[in-house]
Amino acid sequence: MNANKTILSVIAAAIFIGLLSKATFIVRENELAIKFQLGEFVKADYQPGLHFMVPFLHNVKKFDKRVLSLDATPVPYLTLEKKNVIVDSFIKWRIGDIETYYRTMRGQEFRASERLGKLVQEGLRNEFARRTIQEVISGDRAEIMRDMNTRLITQAKDFGIDVVDVRIKRIELPPEVSESVYKRMRAERERIAADWRSRGSEEAEKKRAAADRERTIILANATRDAQLLRGDGDASAADIYARVYGQNQEFYRFYRSIDSYRQVFNQQNDMLVLDANSDFFRFFKDQLGGAVKQP
Numbered sequence: 001m002n003a004n005k006t007i008l009s010v011i012a013a014a015i016f017i018g019l020l021s022k023a024t025f026i027v028r029e030n031e032l033a034i035k036f037q038l039g040e041f042v043k044a045d046y047q048p049g050l051h052f053m054v055p056f057l058h059n060v061k062k063f064d065k066r067v068l069s070l071d072a073t074p075v076p077y078l079t080l081e082k083k084n085v086i087v088d089s090f091i092k093w094r095i096g097d098i099e100t101y102y103r104t105m106r107g108q109e110f111r112a113s114e115r116l117g118k119l120v121q122e123g124l125r126n127e128f129a130r131r132t133i134q135e136v137i138s139g140d141r142a143e144i145m146r147d148m149n150t151r152l153i154t155q156a157k158d159f160g161i162d163v164v165d166v167r168i169k170r171i172e173l174p175p176e177v178s179e180s181v182y183k184r185m186r187a188e189r190e191r192i193a194a195d196w197r198s199r200g201s202e203e204a205e206k207k208r209a210a211a212d213r214e215r216t217i218i219l220a221n222a223t224r225d226a227q228l229l230r231g232d233g234d235a236s237a238a239d240i241y242a243r244v245y246g247q248n249q250e251f252y253r254f255y256r257s258i259d260s261y262r263q264v265f266n267q268q269n270d271m272l273v274l275d276a277n278s279d280f281f282r283f284f285k286d287q288l289g290g291a292v293k294q295p
Helices: 002-022 098-105 109-129 133-139 141-157 175-247 249-264 279-285
Strands: 024-027 031-037 040-043 049-052 058-064 068-071 075-078 084-095 161-172
Touching: 024 031, 031 098, 040 098, 058 098, 068 109, 075 109, 084 109, 084 133, 098 109, 109 141, 109 161, 133 141, 141 161, 175 249
Parallel strands: none
Antiparallel strands: 024 049, 031 040, 031 058, 068 084, 075 084, 084 161
C-alpha cells in the first residue's frame, strides 16, 4: 500500500512539474516574445524574465532582438549616362515592433530580408539613375547613403523593422565601362601632366633668360670696374715712374735699358742684329749711357 502511494506521488509530482514547465516561459535579454491564444495574437510586450501562460490554451514564439545583418546580392544599376555599375551593399536591422513584424512578415526572417533587399534595390536604382558614374564613385556616395537611410528607415517602420544602417561596400564597373573610364582618366592625367610640363618649361625659360641677363650685367659691370681699376693703376704707375724719373734720370734710363736687355735676351738662342753704334747699346759702351756727367 505504501509502495503504491509512493508511485502515485512520484507520478503526480512529474505531472505537476510537466504542467508547470508548460505554464511558464523565460524571455531573455536578447529575445522578444509573442503569446498566442488558440492561434490568435494576445500579447507581445514582455520584459526579460519568467512569465506564465495556460498550457494547451496559450503558446509563445520568440524572436532575436539583436541587430541582424543582410548582405545584399550585388546588383547592376544604370547611371545617368546609361552605364551599368555593379553595387554591393549591406543592411543592419532589428525588430522594432514585434506585433507589426509578425503580422506583416509572419515572423519569418527570410521574408524580412527579402523585403528589405527589394527596398534597398529600388532606392539605389533611383539614386544611381540621377547621377553620373563619376558622382556615384567619388563625390556623392555619402549623400546617397544619407538619403537611403532616411528613406529606408521610414519604409521599414511599416513592417515593424528598425533599420540601423545601410552601406555600400563597393561599386564596380563592367569591364567595358572600366576600360572606357580608365582611358578617359589616363587622357585627363596626360593632359594635366602636359600642362604642368608646359608651365615648367615656360618658367625654366624665364629663369634661364633672367640668369643670362643677370650674368651679362655682372660681366659688364666687372669689365667696367676692371677697366677703371686698370686705368687708375696705370695712372698711379705713370705718376710713380714720372716722380722717380725726375729724382734720378740717369738711373731710370739705366734701369729701363737693363730691363729691355733682360726681355730681349731671355733665352740662350736669342739673337738681335743691330748697328754697334745704336742707341740700344749705349750702356754697354758707357756706364752713363753717353750722358754728360753732372759736376
